[in-house]
């Protein structure tokens with residue numbers, strides 16, 4: 098399968114292409130500096146997932162301000178300048194890059210969660226959901242069955258305390274995309290053109306387990322969504 102699900106597997110894949118792609122060597126160097134099996138600090142780690150334009154950037158910023166937290170994202174800033182290089186590569190190499198981003202992010206999370214609540218814009222669930230949706234075609238019924246191991250969290254990757262999946266109804270999502278007009282990744286362009294792909298990504302998010310995502314209807318106003326999210330955090334994360 099295209100998605101490597103351990104640090105060892107993704108390192109091996111990056112090593113195989115490092116001679117041809119110098120950026121892969123650079124990612125490997127950064128990975129090397131991250132100790133394996135990172136442990137969380139005592140502050141909660143809260144992840145926001147969802148399709149493009151569901152409001153992740155908006156709500157993560159607001160939650161960060163509200164909780165005096167630290168905001169992180171996957172892929173992390175230290176490798177995001179190489180994103181365009183890997184987005185143009187074959188699927189297995191591209192997936193290894195995003196997977197590596199999550200492992201590098203884990204060491205940032207470990208450190209930050211000793212200091213303050215950590216809010217994260219995309220993490221493993223995004224890497225998995227986009228990979229699964231890209232490898233299948235057609236309807237959500239054609240996805241791997243619900244109990245398949247592709248929906249499992251990697252054993253050696255730091256787990257968050259809470260994962261909130263933001264969903265908006267399709268009409269509202271198109272409205273938000275149109276209002277924004279930022280440059281989109283190739284995959285996001287396809288996503289817009291192909292609503293079946295969008296459905297497969299969202300259904301894959303819903304099937305993820307250990308930890309599973311908790312779905313939040315992000316169609317209401319920014320204030321309403323923030324209120325709902327803060328209540329969920331209060332309920333699930335004692336701090």
Ligand SMILES: Nc1ncnc2c1ncn2[C@@H]1O[C@H](COP(=O)(O)OP(=O)(O)O)[C@@H](O)[C@H]1O
Nearest residue numbers: 149150151152153154155273277317318319322
């Ligand atoms: N609850 C909301 N109601 C209406 N518009 C919103 C809401 N949340 C975000 N938006 C707008 O929708 C667009 C996409 O939001 P953004 O936070 O960038 O999403 P993402 O990070 O998930 O791609 C932005 O123009 C943003 O201002």
Ligand SMILES: Nc1ccn([C@H]2C[C@H](O)[C@@H](COP(=O)(O)OP(=O)(O)O)O2)c(=O)n1
Nearest residue numbers: 149150171172195219220223224227284285
């Ligand atoms: N942790 C992550 C984050 C993004 N990806 C991939 C999946 C998609 O191809 C894109 C989506 O990223 P994009 O830049 O559109 O995300 P935003 O909505 O701007 O936050 O990146 C990933 O595989 N793993």
